[in-house]
Amino acid sequence: xxxxxxxxxxxxxxxxxxxxxxxxxxxxxxxxxxxxxxxxxxxxxxxxxxxxxxxxxxxxxxxxxxxxxxxxxxxxxxxxxxxxxxxxxxxxxxxxxxxxxxxxxxxxxxxxxxxxxxxxxxxxxxxxxxxxxxxxxxx
Amino acid sequence: xxxxxxxxxxxxxxxxxxxxxxxxxxxxxxxxxxxxxxxxxxxxxxxxxxxxxxxxxxxxxxxxxxxxxxxxxxxxxxx
Numbered sequence: 001x002x003x004x005x006x007x008x009x010x011x012x013x014x015x016x017x018x019x020x021x022x023x024x025x026x027x028x029x030x031x032x033x034x035x036x037x038x039x040x041x042x043x044x045x046x047x048x049x050x051x052x053x054x055x056x057x058x059x060x061x062x063x064x065x066x067x068x069x070x071x072x073x074x075x076x077x078x079x080x081x082x083x084x085x086x087x088x089x090x091x092x093x094x095x096x097x098x099x100x101x102x103x104x105x106x107x108x109x110x111x112x113x114x115x116x117x118x119x120x121x122x123x124x125x126x127x128x129x130x131x132x133x134x135x136x137x138x139x
Numbered sequence: 140x141x142x143x144x145x146x147x148x149x150x151x152x153x154x155x156x157x158x159x160x161x162x163x164x165x166x167x168x169x170x171x172x173x174x175x176x177x178x179x180x181x182x183x184x185x186x187x188x189x190x191x192x193x194x195x196x197x198x199x200x201x202x203x204x205x206x207x208x209x210x211x212x213x214x215x216x217x218x
Contacts, residue, residue, distance in 0.1 A: 096143070097180055100151050104158050116152050120143070 087124040110138040168215040
């Protein structure tokens with residue numbers, strides 16, 4: 001899926017690229033169908049590259065997104081206690097049902113599905129971040 | 140958090156299934172379904188965790204309700 005998305009964005013980028021880039025970009029468009037690794041000079045393709053780079057999730061970003069999500073969760077009683085180490089139950093006052101909802105929201109945020117067994121083991125921001133970072137298809 | 144019993148995990152699993160089912164509903168009524176599921180579970184949150192008979196009964200009832208409300212023909216819910 002990532003590969004097709006990459007090809008699509010690559011093709012779009014090439015189509016929308018200014019005229020004078022065309023002679024360089026076009027041959028790449030054709031060959032990229034078969035060799036997605038081959039990329040034209042970096043300056044033209046920076047946008048495309050960042051889409052296809054699957055190692056793109058940094059710890060800070062994951063942490064930030066999870067914290068934002070918790071900030072917006074109406075059951076969090078004491079938002080001042082919210083930090084990267086927060087425990088859902090001990091610090092944020094969430095019970096097990098709320099935790100299920102938080103984990104589901106995290107699923108949605110990173111477009112993955114967390115199996116029950118692993119979802120039951122996530123009790124803190126830290127654990128959630130670690131889990132997401134260990135998922136290759138989280139984005 | 141203390142370790143959960145098998146029955147407790149079953150309840151959480153049902154809750155998760157309900158929340159997943161909520162996602163299938165139309166965006167404008169999704170909140171109604173979510174609130175409904177939440178209140179149905181919260182209603183019995185004070186139940187003694189050793190009251191196995193009642194919990195098992197409610198689990199069965201919950202599964203049945205989930206099957207009913209999951210039908211795509213049901214597009215909104217209110218209490």
